[in-house]
Amino acid sequence: MSNEEFEELFNAHFPSLRNYLYYRCGDPEVASDIAQESFMKLWEKKDRLEQSNTVGLLYKMSLDLWISRVRHEKVQKKYSAFVEDVEYRTPEDIVEYERLLRDYEQALVDMSDNHREVFLMSRHDALKYSEIADRLGISVKAVEKRMKNALAFLRSALDYEKRK
Structure with missing residues (x-):
């Protein structure tokens, strides 16, 4: 995938990917961050990709990133509850x-x-x-x-x- 093709892919799919994530998480900033991170991961793999499955892979990667973020937040909440409990x-x-x-x-x-x-x-x-x-x-x-x-x-x- 060339740089121009990647740029076209980004321009064509970033808004819809961000909206997809926004409907999942409800936070436009988080949705934008995850969408950008998804495109960055795709950029790292662009030389090994086939053109036919790129959009599906992009959505799958973004969903995986969102799930990872949710899991990480759960761990943080659990830890913060433990830390708050330390005073007792x-x-x-x-x-x-x-x-x-x-x-x-x-x-x-x-x-x-x-x-x-x-x-x-x-x-x-x-x-x-x-x-x-x-x-x-x-x-x-x-x-x-x-x-x-x-x-x-x-x-x-x-x-x-x-x-x-």
Whole structure:
């Protein structure tokens, strides 16, 4: 796909894609952001695309991005509820939380580079396994295995019974 073809695609489909997202999320700014991000992702893949399925892929990518954003917001709300609840915690709870946080950070340092990279891309950047595989140039199965090993490592490193 040439730059001119991409520009035509953008001009022809950006308003309808933004409206599609707006009906889903109800926020015009979020809809515009996700539509732009979808076109950016499409731009990154433009050399590998077939002209016939580009619009469908664009809508699928935008929906996936919106779903990822909603999931991320749920995690943020859950975390913020936990943080707001901290003022009602006992000093022992606060000390235990700080110890757990310190142990988590140390476990990330001790984790192998491959496992840490996949774990952080999945949990902190909210990327799908297929997106991680594309970025790292590995298979989805390799991402799954690295994630499994990273979670097992964290479970072992943060084992509550062991820390008592």
